[in-house]
Amino acid sequence: MNLARLNTASKAEFVQLLAGTYEHSPWVAEAAYAASPFASLASLKLALATAVREAGRDQQLALIGAHPELAGRAMVSQALTAESSDEQGRAGLNNCSPAEFAQIQRLNADYSAKFGWPFILAVRGPRGMGLSRAEIIATFERRLQGHADYELAECLRNIHRIAEIRLNDKFGHSPALGNQVWDWAEALALHSEAAELTVTYLSDAHRACAAQLQDWMKQDCGFDEVVIDAVGNVVGVYRRAAPKPKRLLTGSHYDTVRRAGKYDGRLGVLVPMLCVRELHKAGRRLPFDLEVIAFAEEEGQRYKATFLGSSALTGEFDPAWLDEVDTDGISMADAMRHAGLPATLASIEALQREPADYLGFVELHIEQGPVLTELDLPLGVVTSINGSVRYLGEVTGQAAHAGTTPMDRRRDAAAAVAELILYVEQRAGMHKDQVVGTVGMLDVPAGSINVIPGRCRFSLDLRATTDAARDALDADVRAALAVICQRRGLQWSLVPTMKADAAPSDAAWAARWQTAVEALGLPVHGLPSGAGHDAMMLHRLLPQAMLFVRGGNGGISHNPLEQVSNDDAELAVRAFQQLLEQLAEDK
Ligand code: HGY
Ligand code: MN
Ligand code: MN
Numbered sequence: 001m002n003l004a005r006l007n008t009a010s011k012a013e014f015v016q017l018l019a020g021t022y023e024h025s026p027w028v029a030e031a032a033y034a035a036s037p038f039a040s041l042a043s044l045k046l047a048l049a050t051a052v053r054e055a056g057r058d059q060q061l062a063l064i065g066a067h068p069e070l071a072g073r074a075m076v077s078q079a080l081t082a083e084s085s086d087e088q089g090r091a092g093l094n095n096c097s098p099a100e101f102a103q104i105q106r107l108n109a110d111y112s113a114k115f116g117w118p119f120i121l122a123v124r125g126p127r128g129m130g131l132s133r134a135e136i137i138a139t140f141e142r143r144l145q146g147h148a149d150y151e152l153a154e155c156l157r158n159i160h161r162i163a164e165i166r167l168n169d170k171f172g173h174s175p176a177l178g179n180q181v182w183d184w185a186e187a188l189a190l191h192s193e194a195a196e197l198t199v200t201y202l203s204d205a206h207r208a209c210a211a212q213l214q215d216w217m218k219q220d221c222g223f224d225e226v227v228i229d230a231v232g233n234v235v236g237v238y239r240r241a242a243p244k245p246k247r248l249l250t251g252s253h254y255d256t257v258r259r260a261g262k263y264d265g266r267l268g269v270l271v272p273m274l275c276v277r278e279l280h281k282a283g284r285r286l287p288f289d290l291e292v293i294a295f296a297e298e299e300g301q302r303y304k305a306t307f308l309g310s311s312a313l314t315g316e317f318d319p320a321w322l323d324e325v326d327t328d329g330i331s332m333a334d335a336m337r338h339a340g341l342p343a344t345l346a347s348i349e350a351l352q353r354e355p356a357d358y359l360g361f362v363e364l365h366i367e368q369g370p371v372l373t374e375l376d377l378p379l380g381v382v383t384s385i386n387g388s389v390r391y392l393g394e395v396t397g398q399a400a401h402a403g404t405t406p407m408d409r410r411r412d413a414a415a416a417v418a419e420l421i422l423y424v425e426q427r428a429g430m431h432k433d434q435v436v437g438t439v440g441m442l443d444v445p446a447g448s449i450n451v452i453p454g455r456c457r458f459s460l461d462l463r464a465t466t467d468a469a470r471d472a473l474d475a476d477v478r479a480a481l482a483v484i485c486q487r488r489g490l491q492w493s494l495v496p497t498m499k500a501d502a503a504p505s506d507a508a509w510a511a512r513w514q515t516a517v518e519a520l521g522l523p524v525h526g527l528p529s530g531a532g533h534d535a536m537m538l539h540r541l542l543p544q545a546m547l548f549v550r551g552g553n554g555g556i557s558h559n560p561l562e563q564v565s566n567d568d569a570e571l572a573v574r575a576f577q578q579l580l581e582q583l584a585e586d587k
Contacts, residue, residue, distance in 0.1 A: 001170045006044070007037035020083050021048070021163045021170070024066040027059070028052055028163075039521030041171055042378065042571060046522065049160045049376040057152075064117045064155050069108045070136065071096055072118075083166055090130040091123035100133055107140045114144065115151055122161035126552055126565040127182050128168070128175075153374065154554065160376060164567055177278070178570025181270045185564075188212060188254070188270075189262040196259040196560050200302040202232060202335040209254050210234050213269065213294050221273050222280025223292070230347035231312045232296030232339065234269075238276045240285050248286075248583060249353070249361045249542065251293030252534055253309060257301055261366075261562020267549060268364040269294040271572050275580060278573075286584050288359060295534050302326045302335075304392065304497040310537035315352035319345055353541060360509050361538040362579065363546045364572055366564060368531045368557035372550040377525050378568045379575055381513045382546035385529040385536045387470040387502035388463040392441075393417075393481070396491040399454030414444050414453035416484050416492075423480045424460070427473065435464040435473045436530065460494070465528055467501050503536040506543030513547045516578035520571060531557070547575060 006017055011033045018029040031051035038044040052060060068074035068084050071093040080088065088094060096104065111119040121139055125131040131139070143151060168174065189197050191208040199205045213234045217226040223236035234254070237247075252268025272292045279286065295309030305321040322333040322343065336343035367373075372380045397411030421439045428437035441459035462477060464470035478494065485492045514524045527548065535544045549572045552563030 001172070003038055003041065003044070018048075018167075018170075020081060021166050022052075022063065022066075022159065023068075023081060023084065023162075025063050027055075028063070031055065041167065041173055043521035045160070045164050045167060046376060048163060052156060052160070053376065060152070060156060061117060063159060064120060064152070067118055067120050067159065069112075069118045070121065070123065070140070071101060071104045072108055083162075087123050087130075087162070087165075091136060092130075092133050093123065093136070096133060100137065103137060104140070107137070107144060111140070111144050115148055117152075117155065119143065120155035120158045120162075122158045122165065124162075124165050126563050127179065128165055128566055150554065157373060157376070157552075161565065164565075168567070175566045175570035177274055177573040178566040178568070180277075181267070181274055181569040181573060182564070182566045184216065184270045184273075185262045185266055188266055194258065197256055197262060198258045198260060198301075199254070199256045200258075200299075201255055201297040201305075201308065201332075202339045202341075203302070206232070206255060206296070207339050210294070210296070213254065213273075217273060217276075217292070221277040223276060229312070229351055230336075230342050230344075231309055231317070231351065232336075232341060233309045233312065233351075234294040234296075236273070236276070236292045238279065238286070238290045238292070240287055240289055245288050246359045247289040247291045247357055248359045248580075249291050249293070249538065250363065251291075251295060252363050252365055253295040253298030255295075255297050255299050255301065255309075257299050257558050259558075259560055261557055261559060263366045263549075263551075263562055263564045264368065264557055265295070265298060265365070267366055267564060267569070267572065271364050271569070271576050274573050275576050278577070279580075286580060288583065290580070298532075298534055300390070300498060303332050304495070305332065306390070306498040307500065307532075307534060307537045310534040312348050312351040313353045314537055314541045315349070316537070316540070317348050317351075355541050358542050359583065360506065361535060361542045361544040362509060362513070363533055363535040363538075363544065364576060365529075365531075365533055365546055365548060366551045366557060366562065367527070367529075367548040367555055368551060368562075370555040371527050372525070372548060373552065373555045375525060377522070378550050378571045379517050379520070379522060380525045380527045380548040380550075381510055381517065382505055382529050382535075382548055383510070383526045384465065384505060385503040385531075385533055385539075385546070386463045386465050387467045388461065388498070388500050388532050389470060389474050389496065390462070390498040391460040391494045391496050392457070393460060393492065393494045394455060394457045395481075395485060396455050396493075397453070397488070400452045402450040402452055405452055410452050411454075411489050412452050413456035413490060414447075416488050416490050417442065417456045417458050419484050420458075420477075420481050423484070424462075424477055427476055427480070428462075431469065434466075434469050435462070437462050437473060437477065463530065463532075465502065470502070500532055500536050503539035503544065505545040509543055509545035512579050512582055513545055513575070515582055516547070516575040519578045520574055522571075547572070 022028040032047040035047035191205040217223040217236040253265035297308035300306030303324040333343040395413040397413040424437035438461040444453040
């Protein structure tokens with residue numbers, strides 16, 4: 001099967017050629033035929049998903065209902081379609097232990113009793129190799145707790161993933177480049193300082209990641225030079241033939257939050273690395289240097305020093321950061337020395353880049369949100385990155401006996417912070433599509449169950465699409481904290497730990513991403529970034545624009561459920577290659 005044949009087929013042939021793609025539901029292909037001819041396999045997949053989206057709820061429910069239960073009656077009675085039988089077989093669902101089989105039957109019954117349709121999961125998974133029974137059961141149990149509207153959408157997204165894999169099989173298409181990116185991300189995630197992926201600045205796991213990236217860049221990808229710089233950035237350069245040309249700068253971060261996903265930051269390092277590998281394998285050179293940086297620190301987890309890796313490039317590394325200490329009392333300078341870094345200001349200031357040496361900065365990143373996945377779009381072009389401000393705060397009252405202290409004589413620090421949290425939620429909710437506010441850390445130091453909290457520490461993360469909206473939110477939250485504490489007779493402190501202005505994408509670079517996405521046969525969707533990125537630091541030095549990649553599991557991020565499929569990783573590589581080719585032709 002190939003696109004030429006499909007694009008010249010009659011409607012009946014088209015439907016026949018796609019038979020089995022959507023389980024017992026030829027109407028999907030019939031509806032998608034109107035969008036023929038298709039520029040790419042990706043555009044065919046999108047047209048089929050769009051046909052389902054436009055079909056309305058009754059047909060969507062019928063489509064879901066046309067699918068068999070996992071390890072259900074159809075499998076037991078061997079009434080599965082060939083495709084479903086292959087898929088459930090690869091996942092070992094025909095080989096359950098009695099306990100697993102009983103558990104899945106219970107889950108099937110509970111799920112359909114709660115939602116009224118069967119649980120749908122693409123059991124060949126994001127890599128196409130097949131999920132384990134344990135992964136399937138864990139996903140089943142997690143999604144059973146979900147909301148009906150989310151579950152209906154998630155079942156349809158899984159049906160599109162099932163169809164995608166079945167189409168790949170029909171076309172003999174293997175997303176080999178996407179598989180490589182996916183496998184690298186898996187291998188990199190083996191380095192962690194906790195059971196669930198955690199890689200904070202200059203920890204042993206962090207250093208192992210740097211060494212791994214350096215090794216891949218040198219040994220597998222053919223970079224001409226690869227260094228780990230004075231702040232721990234891994235910097236790879238793939239040179240053009242002639243000396244001193246302008247460079248294209250790209251990259252993202254390899255540190256993570258606690259209990260992180262495998263793709264936040266890393267995807268934006270591994271994709272351009274693979275582009276260099278493909279250039280090197282083909283013996284090709286671009287008419288400009290390509291500099292790929294794995295930034296050492298973007299998340300601000302170990303030290304109050306966010307965007308540290310990219311700040312070194314823009315000359316905004318704050319010398320005071322060297323004296324910051326982590327929760328174990330280790331200073332950043334000591335952590336640097338332990339990691340074999342010079343830990344001198346001079347060596348860090350030497351990292352500052354000269355803008356005239358660069359064409360610009362591009363960053364590829366997972367969206368970390370629900371927009372692309374809810375539109376069934378693999379890629380999106382960032383229009384602007386939201387501005388943000390962060391604080392670490394503490395409210396101080398008086399610890400006292402929980403049993404003998406009357407409610408009207410308390411100076412309860414935690415109750416004050418709780419009031420502030422509800423204020424942040426209400427205030428940010430007033431302009432929900434523009435601002436967000438989060439208290440992500442909350443702690444009563446040395447608290448006891450029978451003691452009124454005398455101290456309460458907390459964090460504030462305030463963001464908005466514009467700096468003016470961010471600053472208004474910031475002022476209102478700080479004013480509310482003062483009012484709450486004064487009324488309750490408490491002290492308070494707020495230490496700012498980060499402030500980053502909104503970073504609108506450079507029009508020319510955003511246009512290059514748009515052209516790259518169109519070249520893949522996909523529509524261009526522009527969206528703002530609610531997450532902060534290294535690009536907002538490089539924005540101060542160079543013209544920048546970002547490309548977003550769809551996240552699975554509803555787009556969740558900063559969570560082990562963060563997910564990217566091998567097919568979407570493939571499209572990310574193809575889009576990056578398109579951008580490089582455009583730039584090569586511009587030169
Ligand atoms: O928090 C952020 O927006 C980014 O993931 N550091
Ligand atoms: Mn992040
Ligand atoms: Mn990130």
